[in-house]
Amino acid sequence: MPMAPYQNKNNHAAPFITTGLILLCSALLFGLLAAIQYIVPGWGRDTFSFEKLRPLHVSSAVFWIIAGAMGAVLTYLQEHNQQPLKNKALVKWQFYLFATSFAGILISYFFGVFSGREYWEFHPLFAIPITIGWILFIINFTTNHLKLKGAPVYVWMWFTGAVFFLFTYLESNLWLIPGVRNHLVKDMTIQWKSYGSMVGAWNQLIYGSSIYLMDKIAGNKKYSHSPIAFGLYFLGLFNLMFNWGHHIYTLPAHAAIQYIAYIVSMTELYLFGRIIYLWKSSITTARKNIHIRPFQFLLSADIWVFMTLGLAIAMSVPVLNLYMHGTHVIVAHTMGATIGINSLLLLAFAYDMAGSQGEVMIRNKKLIDRGIVLTNISLFVFWLALIIAGFMKSFWQMSDTTEPFGAMMLRLQPYFRVFYIAGLGLATGLGMVIYPLLKKQWTKRLTRNTASEFSGGSYQEKAVEIA
Numbered sequence: 042m043p044m045a046p047y048q049n050k051n052n053h054a055a056p057f058i059t060t061g062l063i064l065l066c067s068a069l070l071f072g073l074l075a076a077i078q079y080i081v082p083g084w085g086r087d088t089f090s091f092e093k094l095r096p097l098h099v100s101s102a103v104f105w106i107i108a109g110a111m112g113a114v115l116t117y118l119q120e121h122n123q124q125p126l127k128n129k130a131l132v133k134w135q136f137y138l139f140a141t142s143f144a145g146i147l148i149s150y151f152f153g154v155f156s157g158r159e160y161w162e163f164h165p166l167f168a169i170p171i172t173i174g175w176i177l178f179i180i181n182f183t184t185n186h187l188k189l190k191g192a193p194v195y196v197w198m199w200f201t202g203a204v205f206f207l208f209t210y211l212e213s214n215l216w217l218i219p220g221v222r223n224h225l226v227k228d229m230t231i232q233w234k235s236y237g238s239m240v241g242a243w244n245q246l247i248y249g250s251s252i253y254l255m256d257k258i259a260g261n262k263k264y265s266h267s268p269i270a271f272g273l274y275f276l277g278l279f280n281l282m283f284n285w286g287h288h289i290y291t292l293p294a295h296a297a298i299q300y301i302a303y304i305v306s307m308t309e310l311y312l313f314g315r316i317i318y319l320w321k322s323s324i325t326t327a328r329k330n331i332h333i334r335p336f337q338f339l340l341s342a343d344i345w346v347f348m349t350l351g352l353a354i355a356m357s358v359p360v361l362n363l364y365m366h367g368t369h370v371i372v373a374h375t376m377g378a379t380i381g382i383n384s385l386l387l388l389a390f391a392y393d394m395a396g397s398q399g400e401v402m403i404r405n406k407k408l409i410d411r412g413i414v415l416t417n418i419s420l421f422v423f424w425l426a427l428i429i430a431g432f433m434k435s436f437w438q439m440s441d442t443t444e445p446f447g448a449m450m451l452r453l454q455p456y457f458r459v460f461y462i463a464g465l466g467l468a469t470g471l472g473m474v475i476y477p478l479l480k481k482q483w484t485k486r487l488t489r490n491t492a493s494e495f496s497g498g499s500y501q502e503k504a505v506e507i508a
């Protein structure tokens with residue numbers, strides 16, 4: 042079934058991507074500042090403590106993923122429906138609610154306002170605009186010609202991701218009830234269950250958009266109706282309900298729960314990696330060249346799917362898993378997945394929306410080429426340095442050595458230095474690919490061109506190609 046081209050004149054979902062890219066820059070900046078403390082312990086403690094920098098970094102990263110995923114889904118929904126979003130005011134409200142909450146949360150961290158929770162460290166009052174914003178997202182999604190029967194897999198994935206994210210986000214706030222908060226095992230189980238499911242939910246949004254994009258590049262709807270893609274969907278659905286099992290190794294739960302959770306998570310990654318791998322070889326050189334940037338980012342993400350899978354297999358060995366908690370192996374796993382898979386896929390969507398062939402893109406061709414290479418190489422070194430440091434720490438934890446903690450940390454210093462230099466390379470590489478995207482968006486605003494180049498640019502190219 043061929044895909045029809047659609048030119049989006051004015052994409053109201055584009056600001057989500059632009060805001061996401063700005064948040065990504067913020068994540069890179071605070072990540073670099075936080076990492077200085079690895080090599081110069083106590084650096085800037087009085088003004089910018091690690092306790093402040095870590096949430097600034099992690100929340101910026103998580104918000105980039107959320108904003109980018111919402112922007113991709115709403116943009117691709119319009120292309121799928123071949124018409125713009127019906128209620129533009131509601132999309133704007135959704136955007137303003139999220140943009141002001143994200144900004145408010147980051148500002149509140151500067152003033153030392155925290156909830157004391159891990160990852161979602163902001164004051165619980167911010168949960169109100171975020172919940173309302175997400176409800177608007179669901180309304181915006183479901184009121185735009187949603188038809189599930191016979192729909193391609195990405196529509197199912199978007200629907201599931203949007204609904205489950207709201208459910209699990211509300212669940213993650215159950216700690217506000219004293220009966221949950223005062224019961225440690227209950228609190229931790231709910232916390233990890235909801236965090237795991239939330240990641241599963243945003244993965245549905247992002248994997249769905251990836252499958253849409255793969256079909257768009259291929260020019261047909263082969264993958265979005267394929268049994269392997271529906272297999273991925275059902276596994277993902279099962280995973281987002283049960284993957285929390287592998288986050289609670291330290292809690293008293295039945296071992297079978299953890300093993301099932303592990304196997305399902307890894308099979309999901311494997312299937313997703315395989316879909317991209319098979320798709321890659323079916324694309325003609327001509328189509329590849331027209332969509333060169335999204336194609337490159339999809340391929341890079343595929344490599345990171347398999348790298349993450351490899352690390353996950355190592356981490357699933359129960360004895361290793363037990364000792365790896367609290368080490369940098371976990372940080373490598375989290376950052377490897379959020380940068381290598383989530384962020385690279387989101388950049389594929391952003392480049393698809395911006396178009397690979399416009400003036401800004403052609404003028405910055407070399408910059409983007411080098412940025413992609415630098416990003417991948419730096420990320421590999423960054424990831425490896427964290428894994429080695431993490432394993433060294435876990436061996437120290439496992440052995441009955443009398444070596445003091447401080448001496449062990451000193452031994453890890455060379456790896457932390459490599460991590461920092463690679464982090465600088467990663468931030469530079471990502472900066473080189475973010476710059477043309479923001480520049481294109483900004484140039485467009487200055488010229489007051491109402492036709493949003495940031496949306497469906499590659500469809501314009503596709504129209505040329507078809508003509």
Ligand code: HEM
Binds near residue numbers: 072375467
């Ligand atoms: C796309 C870019 C990035 C994303 C999406 C990202 C994401 C994350 C996430 C999700 C965590 C939490 C990890 C965990 O608790 O397991 C984290 C922690 C961290 N990241 Fe990044 N990161 C990015 C880039 C960077 C860069 C360039 C640096 C600089 C070297 C950096 C330094 C750190 C540090 C120091 C931590 C804290 C680890 C700890 O608690 O000891 N990140 N990042």
